[in-house]
Amino acid sequence: MRKRRASSIIAPALRWIVTLAILLVFNSPILGTIITSFKTKADISSMPPKWIFHPVLEHYQNVLYAFGYDFPKFFQNSIVVSLGTSLLVLAVCLPAAYSIVRYDVGGGRPLIFVVSLRLLPVVVFTVPIFILFQYVRLLDTRIGLILMNSLVSLPIALLLLVGFIQDLPRAIEEAAMIDGASTPRLLWHIVLPLILPGLGAATMLTFVWTWNEYLLSLVLTLRKATTVTVGASLFVTAWEVQWGEIAAAITLSVIPTLIFVMLTQRHLIRAISFGFLK
Amino acid sequence: MQQGISLEHKMKYILLLPLAVMLLLLITFPTIYSWYLSFHRAVLANYFEMPFAGLENYLRVLTDSDFWHSVWFSIYYATIVSLIELFLGFSIALFFNRKMPGKTLIISLFLLPMMVSPALLGVMFRLLLNDSVGLFTYLLGGVSFLTSEYLIPVLIVIDVLQWTPFAFLILYSGLQTVPVELYEAAAIDGASPSQNLFYITVPAVAPFLVIAALLRWLDSFKVFDMVFVLTGGGPGIMTTSLSIYIYKMAFQTGDFGRATAASILVLLAFSMPLVAFVRRARRGINA
Incomplete structure (x- = not known):
C-alpha cells in the first residue's frame, strides 16, 4: 500500500521532468540564441558562460537602427513576401479547391499533380526560373519571390482547403443555389465564412513556410528583395565577430513565426497533421 | 438566361483557371526549358548563343565523381536522420499519448523547432558551436565541433532536433486512430505492455510510420538550407x-547545362517514389 502511494507521486513527477527535458533539449538552440542576444559583449565572451546576467537591448538597437545594417529592409521584404504569398495562395487555391471537390474536375488528378510537387527538390526549379525571371525582369523583386513561394506552398494549402470543403454539408450550398446565388457569390458569402478555420490554417502554414524559405531568396534576389533568412546568414559572414548582433538578428527573424504559431496553436496540430496526411 | 446557364456550366473550369495558369507559367515552361538547356552547352560565357551538345551534359554529370559523392552523401544523410527521427518521434509520441494537464501547450512548444527557418537554425549553430563564445561548445566540454571530424554528426543532430517533431506529429496523429477497445480486449487476455506495443500499437500505426518515413526521407534527401549555411557543402565536397x-x-x-542535366536526372529518380505516392494518394481520395 505504502509502495503504491510512493509511486503515484514519483511517476508523475518523473514524467514532468522527462517532458521538460524533451522541451528543453529540442528548443535549446532557440533559447541559447535568445539568451546570447540579451548579453553585453563582455558577457557573451566570458567563459564559463554567465547564466545570470543583466539583460541589455543594445544589440537589437544596433541591428535595427545602426548605420550599415540592412536588417529593417530584409524584415520588410520578408513581411511583404510572406503576406503576398499567403494572399496569392488563398486566391488561387480557394476556387480551385471548390471546383475540385464539388465538380470533381479531372477525377482527382489536379489535386494529385499539385500535391506531388511538394516532394520535388526546390533546387530543380531554380535554374530555369532564374533565367526566365531575368528575361521578364522579375529577378530581385518581391513579386518574383511571391510567385515562386506560392508555387512551393500550393500543395499543402490546396490539400488543406480541399479537406475542409469536403467536410462542408452540401445542403447549405444547395439551398443558396435555389435562391439563385451565382457560384462566385456562393463561394464568397457562404463557403468562405464556413471554412475560416481552414483558411486560417492554410494562411498560417504558407506564411511560416515562406518566411523560413532560403534557397529561392538566395538565388532570385541580389540586394533589393533579400529576405531575413538570407539577410541573417549574410550577416554572419559580414560581421563574424559581432555575435550579439547576429543573435539579435536571428531572434528577430525567428520570433514572428513563433508568435504566429503560439497564437494559432489550437489549430496548429490539426492543420499540420491534416495537411501532410490526408 | 441561356448565357447565364452556360456560364455556370463553365464555372468549374473558370474556378480552376488561376491555378492552371500559375502551374503552366511556373512549372510547364521551366520544365521544357530545363530539358532544352540540358541538351545545350549553356554556360555563363555563351549565354546568348548556346550550341547543341547532345548528351554531353548528361555524360559529364554521370561520370563526375563529385556528383556521385553528393548522391551518396544525400542517401546516407537521409537514411540516418529519418531512422533516428522516426525512432525518437515514435517514442515521444507514445510518451505524450496519455492524459496530461496543459498538453496542447506542451505539444505546441515541442513543435516549435520545425517552425524555425532551417537556414536560421544553421546560423544559430554557428554561434552556439563557436570555439570561443559558443554556449554548446562550453556545455559539451569545449570540443571544436565545426571541424571536418564532427561535421556530419553535427548536421545529423541539428536535423534530428528540427524534424523529430514532424515525425512525432504524424505518429501522434496515428496513435489517436488506434481504437481503445483493442487495448481493453488485450488487458482481459492479460497482455503485457510490450505485447501491447508490438502486437497492437505498431501494426495499427504502420501506415503512419510509412508516411513519416517517406516524407522525412525525401525531405532530408533534398536538404539544402541548413547544411549550406553551416558548411557551404565543405570542407571540400564532404557535405555537398x-x-x-x-x-x-x-x-x-x-554551368546551367550540366546543372539542369543533373536536375533532370534527379526528377527521373524521384518519379519512382512519386508514382508510388500518387497511387497511394489516389486510393486515399477514392476511399
Missing part, C-alpha cells in the same frame, strides 16, 4: 548534398 551540388554547378561554376 545533391541540392547543393546542383546549386553550385549552376550558380558558382556557372
Whole structure:
C-alpha cells in the first residue's frame, strides 16, 4: 500500500521532468540564441558562460537602427513576401479547391499533380526560373519571390482547403443555389465564412513556410528583395565577430513565426497533421 | 438566361483557371526549358548563343565523381536522420499519448523547432558551436565541433532536433486512430505492455510510420538550407548534398547545362517514389 502511494507521486513527477527535458533539449538552440542576444559583449565572451546576467537591448538597437545594417529592409521584404504569398495562395487555391471537390474536375488528378510537387527538390526549379525571371525582369523583386513561394506552398494549402470543403454539408450550398446565388457569390458569402478555420490554417502554414524559405531568396534576389533568412546568414559572414548582433538578428527573424504559431496553436496540430496526411 | 446557364456550366473550369495558369507559367515552361538547356552547352560565357551538345551534359554529370559523392552523401544523410527521427518521434509520441494537464501547450512548444527557418537554425549553430563564445561548445566540454571530424554528426543532430517533431506529429496523429477497445480486449487476455506495443500499437500505426518515413526521407534527401549555411557543402565536397551540388554547378561554376542535366536526372529518380505516392494518394481520395 505504502509502495503504491510512493509511486503515484514519483511517476508523475518523473514524467514532468522527462517532458521538460524533451522541451528543453529540442528548443535549446532557440533559447541559447535568445539568451546570447540579451548579453553585453563582455558577457557573451566570458567563459564559463554567465547564466545570470543583466539583460541589455543594445544589440537589437544596433541591428535595427545602426548605420550599415540592412536588417529593417530584409524584415520588410520578408513581411511583404510572406503576406503576398499567403494572399496569392488563398486566391488561387480557394476556387480551385471548390471546383475540385464539388465538380470533381479531372477525377482527382489536379489535386494529385499539385500535391506531388511538394516532394520535388526546390533546387530543380531554380535554374530555369532564374533565367526566365531575368528575361521578364522579375529577378530581385518581391513579386518574383511571391510567385515562386506560392508555387512551393500550393500543395499543402490546396490539400488543406480541399479537406475542409469536403467536410462542408452540401445542403447549405444547395439551398443558396435555389435562391439563385451565382457560384462566385456562393463561394464568397457562404463557403468562405464556413471554412475560416481552414483558411486560417492554410494562411498560417504558407506564411511560416515562406518566411523560413532560403534557397529561392538566395538565388532570385541580389540586394533589393533579400529576405531575413538570407539577410541573417549574410550577416554572419559580414560581421563574424559581432555575435550579439547576429543573435539579435536571428531572434528577430525567428520570433514572428513563433508568435504566429503560439497564437494559432489550437489549430496548429490539426492543420499540420491534416495537411501532410490526408 | 441561356448565357447565364452556360456560364455556370463553365464555372468549374473558370474556378480552376488561376491555378492552371500559375502551374503552366511556373512549372510547364521551366520544365521544357530545363530539358532544352540540358541538351545545350549553356554556360555563363555563351549565354546568348548556346550550341547543341547532345548528351554531353548528361555524360559529364554521370561520370563526375563529385556528383556521385553528393548522391551518396544525400542517401546516407537521409537514411540516418529519418531512422533516428522516426525512432525518437515514435517514442515521444507514445510518451505524450496519455492524459496530461496543459498538453496542447506542451505539444505546441515541442513543435516549435520545425517552425524555425532551417537556414536560421544553421546560423544559430554557428554561434552556439563557436570555439570561443559558443554556449554548446562550453556545455559539451569545449570540443571544436565545426571541424571536418564532427561535421556530419553535427548536421545529423541539428536535423534530428528540427524534424523529430514532424515525425512525432504524424505518429501522434496515428496513435489517436488506434481504437481503445483493442487495448481493453488485450488487458482481459492479460497482455503485457510490450505485447501491447508490438502486437497492437505498431501494426495499427504502420501506415503512419510509412508516411513519416517517406516524407522525412525525401525531405532530408533534398536538404539544402541548413547544411549550406553551416558548411557551404565543405570542407571540400564532404557535405555537398545533391541540392547543393546542383546549386553550385549552376550558380558558382556557372554551368546551367550540366546543372539542369543533373536536375533532370534527379526528377527521373524521384518519379519512382512519386508514382508510388500518387497511387497511394489516389486510393486515399477514392476511399
